[in-house]
Amino acid sequence: MNAHKTPHTSGPNGLAFGIDVGGSGIKGAPVDLATGEFAQERHRIPTPQPSTPQAVAEVIARLVDEYDLPAEVPIGVAFPAPLQHGVVRFIANLDASWTGVDLPALLHRETGRHVVAVNDADAAGIGEVRYGAARDADGVVLVATLGTGIGSAIVVEGHLLPNTELGHLEIDGHDAETKASDAARDREDLDWEQWAERLQRYFGVVEDLFSPDLIVVGGGVSKKHEHFLPRLHLRAPIVPAQLRNAAGIVGAASLAAEDARRTADAV
Known part of the structure; x- marks a missing residue:
């Protein structure tokens, strides 16, 4: 495997938590960064209605709390909108109040964890490149x-x-x-x-x-x-x-681990 696509295994036990936010459901699982596989079974919680930023953030916090994870495990979020440095540019599938929200900052306040957020298609692409059909x-x-x-x-x-x-x-x-x-x-x-x-x-x-x-x-x-x-x-x-529905969760988790490692190295 090429060096630039070596999976990132930083963090406790080589784990990061991936989340896929959709219009009807919010899914998440801890990901084994060495293999790209779920370390535990994926959980799903229905997307709250209305799907305001605070309501979605609280569901994500509940989802993470369903797992007994060290506080240092970072969160990666695959989100159904374009994001510029974590800020939602515009939104179609969720509440209109998401426009302009800094998603990582919101989720960090809610969970206390290091958070990275990317467009869901981008997360799936990273998943396929690092662990799937384009490995x-x-x-x-x-x-x-x-x-x-x-x-x-x-x-x-x-x-x-x-x-x-x-x-x-x-x-x-x-x-x-x-x-x-x-x-x-x-x-x-x-x-x-x-x-x-x-x-x-x-x-x-x-x-x-x-x-x-x-x-x-x-x-x-x-x-x-x-x-x-x-x-x-x-x-x-x-x-x-190859990863199908797991790609967004896996890719987001991988990006979160990479960013957490880069942030730690910069300190």
């Missing part, structure tokens, strides 16, 4: 999640380029995810061949822009990858994700 890849890796929309992460030599939002590229006069997402496939009742034509157009444009060395495709539909990935003809290899 042995060099250069530029594009991880795309096909679901209600299209999430994206670009990782260059192990370093994340945050908040790429490539599902919102305008292609042929349309927001790309309105035509090429898995939701579009369902909505328009497309067969695999018809959907693959749209994916070919989408990934062809992205490939021309970024020239990735590897493309990883995630989202629930990746379980059926044999129906559509072989129909795509790109310069880069395109492979299914």
Whole structure:
């Protein structure tokens, strides 16, 4: 494995706690940073309604408290919005009052722990690069999640380029995810061949822009990858994700451990 993707095993027992915040549920588990596997079973708590910052922070604190973890174990949060240095830029899936919130600062006040927060697609991308389908890849890796929309992460030599939002590229006069997402496939009742034509157009444009060395495709539909990935003809290899629903939790935990170690080294 390449040195720049060696898993970070700092912290008590090589653990960090990963959390995936969604519109309907908040899931979390401690992650073994040596393997990228859950150290204990994942727990889920329904997302509070209304999903205000304080209400979500209290649920996250409850989730962490369900595990007996040393105080030094950091928290990584995969969050459904673009974040700039931990600050929510805008929000679609949760309460509108999230805009402008410093998520790590909020959760640090609530839990007393070191906290890192990243966009959920970025967290999944890091998970796949460090522990999954792109673990042995060099250069530029594009991880795309096909679901209600299209999430994206670009990782260059192990370093994340945050908040790429490539599902919102305008292609042929349309927001790309309105035509090429898995939701579009369902909505328009497309067969695999018809959907693959749209994916070919989408990934062809992205490939021309970024020239990735590897493309990883995630989202629930990746379980059926044999129906559509072989129909795509790109310069880069395109492979299914390996971590599936665990990717966000695992990637966020890994980023939290990395940041906690960097912060400790700077003291």
